[in-house]
Amino acid sequence: MSILNNNPALAKQVAEVAEVAGYLWQKGWAERNGGNITVNITDVVNDEIRALKPISDVMQIGTTLPHLKGCYFFCKGTNKRMRDLARFPMDNGSVIRILDDCASYEIVAEQLVLPTSELPAHLSMHNYLVGIGSNYKAALHTHPIDLVAMTHNPAFLKKDVLSKLLWSMIPETRAFCPKGLGIIxxxxxxxxELAEATVKELETYDVVMWEKHGVCSVSENILEAFDMVDTLSKSAQIYMTAKNMGFEPTGMADHLMHELKVAFNLPG
Incomplete structure (x- = not known):
């Protein structure tokens, strides 16, 4: 019997993971087994799940994360494809429990699927979020073609250059990604080292670019985490479309972006 059968709240979160996994594959952001998703499900874990015996050996995270003691996570499996996660989430993901030493975990359900190889980075993000009392539960890593391409230009790697450029392409980006884009x-x-750098950027940003690799985003649920990346990607496409038409896009002027900030009471 699946652990989802008597837990509609958990079933909803897993269904959202599957939905986003499908979007990532359809957009071409998840080649082969590329990309990862982790969701902190501790608040919807019931007594049935807490009573489960481990189905794996104790595994080391590689770092100590003091705020995650006893937490539970649903994780995409390592070497698993997003297109398969979309169709069969419980066969291509796993539920893990962080042990009392805060440096190791065990798999408790449903298949013996090892979690993402980038688990240290993902759990480090969650540890930071729990530590500051954030209501953010979801972390997404994916490979948007347009955004990754832009990191191959050294000019875009300077602090906040890419944020301001993408904000200026369309008002929605300034409104829906108000903290902009951090660069690692x-x-x-x-x-x-990547995990530690990511956590440092999350002190300022909700979305972080890993140069020549991909994007990480965190939010209250996996759909919101996806939406921020999707919005930034739309701005990147607008910029590249204008360049392909043979001109440099003018973008929104600073005073227009400031007007948006004031009108929508945005941070930054």
Whole structure:
């Protein structure tokens, strides 16, 4: 029997993960097994799940995360494809429990599927979010073609240059991604160094670019995390479309973006 059967709140969150996984595949942002999703499901875990015995050995995270003691996460599996996660989420993901040492975890359901290889980065983000009392529960990593392409231009890697450019392409980007886009210079995927750098950027931004790699976003649920990346991607497409038409887009002037900030009471 699936752990989702008697837990509609958890079933809803897993269904949202599957929905977003399908979007990522359709957009071409999730080649092969590319990209990852983790959701903190601790608040919807019931007694049935808490009583489950582990189906894996104890595994090391690679770092100590003091705010995650006893937390539960639904994670996309390593080497699993987003298109398969979309169709069969419980066969291509796993539920993990963080142990009391805050440095290790065990898989408790449903298949013996190892979680994402970028688990240190994802759990580090969640540890930061729990630590500051955030209501954000979802972390998304994906590979938007347009945004990754822009990180190959050194001019866009300077602080807030890309944020201001993308904000200026369409008003919705300034409104729906008000904190902009943080940039992390290239670091080895799955490394603790990448995890630490990501957490540092989350002090200022909700969406973080990993140079020549992909995007991470965090939000209250996985749909909102996806929407922020999707909005930034739309702005990147507008910029590139104008360039392909042979002209430099003018973008919205600073005073117009400030007008939006005031009208919608936006941060930044």
């Amino acid at each position: 210079p290239y670091k080895l995927p799955s490394s603790v």
